Amino acid sequence: MYVAVKGGERAIEQSWRMLDSARRGDPALPELTVQQIRQQMRLAVARVMTEGSVYDEELAALAIKQAAGDLVEAIFLVRAYRTTLPRLGYTLPIDTEQMRIQRRISSTFKDVPGGQILGPTYDYTQRLLDFSLLAAGDSPQAAPAGPPPEPEAMPRVVALLDKEGLIEQERASANPSEPGDLSREPLRIPADRSTRLQNLARGDEGFLLALGYATQRGYGNAHPFAGEIRLGHVVVEMELEELGFAVELGEIEITECQMINQFSGNSITPPVFTQGYGLAFGHAERKTMAMALVDRALRAEELGETVESPAQDHEFVLYHSDNVEASGFVQHLKLPHYVDFQSELNLVRRLRENHPALRPEQSDPLSGVQTGMQADPPHNAREENAA
Amino acid sequence: MNSASAPVTDVADMADMADVTDVADTVTPAGADAAPEITAGYNFAYLDEQTKRMIRRSLLKAVAIPGYQVPFGSREMPLPYGWGTGGIQVTAAIIGQHDTLKVIDQGSDETTNAVNIRRFFARTAGVKTTQRTAEATLIQSRHRVPERPLTEKQIMVYQVPMPEPLFRLEPRVSECRKLHALADYGLISVKLYEDIVRHGSIATTYDYPVIVNNRYLSSPSPIPKFDNPKLNMNPALQLFGAGRERRLYAIPPYTPVKSLDFDDHPFDIERWPHACALCGSRDSFLDEVIVDDAGGRMFVCSDSDYCGEQRAAQESATATAGQQTAAAGQERP
DSSP states (O other), rough: OGGGOOOHHHHHHOOOOOOOOHHOOOOSOOOOOOOHHHHHHHHHHHHHHHHTTOOOOHHHHHHHTTTTTHHHHHHHHHHHHHHHHHHOOOOOOGGGGGGGEEEOSSSSSSSEEEEOOOOOOTTTTTTTTGGGGOOOOOOTTOOOOSSOOOOOOOOOOHHHHTTTBOOOOOOOOOSSSOOOOOSOOOOOSSSOOOHHHHHHHHHHHHHHHHHHHHHHHTSSSOOOEEEEEEEEEEEEEEETTTTTTEEEEEEEEEEEEEEEEEOOOOOSSSEEEEEEEEEEEOOOHHHHHHHHHHHHHTTTTTTTOOOOGGGGOOOHHHHHHHHHHHHHHHHGSSSSHHHHHHHHHHHHHHHHHGGGGGTTTTOOOHHHHHHHSSHHHHHHHHHHHHH | OOOOTSOOOOHHHHHHHHHHHHHHHHHHHTTSSSOOOOTTTSBTSSSSSHHHHHHHHHHHHHHHHOOOOEEOOOOOOOOOOOOHHHHHHHHHHHTTTTTTTEEETTBBBBHHHHHHHHHHHHHHOOOOOOGGGOOSSEEEESOOSSSSSSTOEEEEEEOOOOOOOTTOOOEEEEEEEHHHHTTTTTHHHHHHHHHHHHHOOOOOOOOOOOEETTTTTOOOSBBBBGGGHHHOOOEEEEEEEEETTEEEEEEEOOOOOEEBBBTBBBOOOOOOOOTTTTOOSSSSSEEEEESTTTOOEEEEESSSSHHHHHHHHHHHHHHHHHHHHHHHHHHHH
16 A cells, blocks of 8 residues: 555656647547647747747747647746757847837827837727637638738837937947846846846746736836837847858747836936836737836836835746746645655644643533634733743 | 766776766666666756756855855756756766666655656666665755765755745845845744744744754755754765755765754654554654555655665564574474
8 A cells, every 4th residue: 555655657657648648639630730830829839939938939839739738838848948959149139110010009199100000919809709710621701911011110109209308218238248048047136127028028928917917906006008019020130250240040020018107206307207118929919018017117126116016026026927937836736745744744733732722621622623713822822921 | 976077087987988888787787777768869967068067166166165055057957846956957967977876755766756857867867776775876855864874975965945944034035145144043043932932842844944064044955854963964965956946055074964943942853653564663754654544544664765674674684583593493402
């Protein structure tokens, strides 16, 4: 019977096989291909790439397939693979102003240079289940996407407020230091903004969403406006030392959000608008908006605001945002804890032996329990202290 | 520490490393687990050499400042955080081709997580593995220290979930670092004092805080306090790895390790009114096993290798005694 607590190699191998067959489902149905996932579950692919910290649609789709659609597990798979890759260098900063735009909206101005472009969005779908998708085969309304958008200069909305000095501007510093890399170095507190943004980009969408939401409900004193949200493709360039100039590596699809927040100012700084920033791979508006809200909340300290809510607290946010860490540690409770629990069992038994509510004169166990529940612990402590 | 990547200056070493068949021969000796084939496409012991070097540097610092938590660039391992990623990275950084590895979880070599980690190294490093404490040169453990005393030739690697002994009292990492820097450990003393006031004794039974080398307050990892005395002046090097929290620390050989207590409430370990139901030992940590629906229980050694050794010793003693009796019977007229 003692053997029952032991696992062993064969049990693990058996579990792998069961997992494989559970993932495959009914073998009478055709197997999902990685290409299908890549093309038809693009939002899941985008999330796995962003939180997995690697831009590779095929790998992300493979991870989603292998994880049977569990995105946090897929993110873990991608991360575990990514860690084995060498880091070759840094690309140049991407220029989102030169983005090949698919969607671009601003909620702060009715019209902006370059225009408002609705693009693909679930926002106005009315959320009616489309039963035509139940039928096999291509859906009939796979309409042509229309002519490709014409390349047009699209200055950032926040830059339009620059002339009046109404909003702080984020400019590239003359001597930028090498960015940190959280996948190579431990997080250190206090963390600078670029490290914080890196942490938030890798952070769990659900966690950021809840925190961002909390700032809107009064836990963080936010007055946000969606200054601009852009979705599209940008060019990635890298400077090669041997050549001495930048080479285009390709294009990536990204979503960017610049949130405008009020800042009431203080005796030194006049009132001005401030920014919160969000960026993610692929189409990820919810993620980037939540990220921008949390980024702004985390700037409370540097802007001289009172830090009073979890979303403004660097350690609270940055140490708990990673879903691979969180998922691992929460689920490690599945591992055996016989030894720790044995120690606690011994302790609780010993403490109960000495507890006044369980003394022999109260032989009825039920009354003992009731007394125990009504007893006021500090009062007991004082009694023992006096004794 | 037989490091595979150490500069190969020793001719004998070089010959050994070149002689692949020699290494392969030692992979599956009798009594050890059958090692699966070494997985292709990965470096020896999975981590790349740059990462190993980074971890070794942090370990050197940890050994130089006993009990001090050294931040390190913990990698994402193919095992979930919280399941031993810190221990695995330490083991991977120090294991060599001639090491013999033992992995235990809750004292047992046969729980699934121990099997999984042992197999990970058998697959990625092709090293000899064992379940016997005496044979191991490297022991990775979760929540126990083996009952059998360790030697100078052995290294213990502990998996640590929360390296910060103060985290329940002060969750802020930045604050805790200040408290360590100032050796300001008043918080924990007050906590232990409050335990005594409320319960009559200290109510911490595992992960019981220790002072290492009379300086740093440290977490011994969630070992039962029963094991705490084994940390003190231990001949083996003891390394602690916390992967998720990205910290390493160490207790070098023969370092004083003191479990916190008060003069009038000295540190004490747990004791059982029972002996092990299998081997009869009264000196080992016992696990309680529920054996039937009526709540029947038995107590058995948590250290499965120790329990086996005790039983083997008894059997051979009985056999010898039996032989002697038989021999004596023959001599008797």
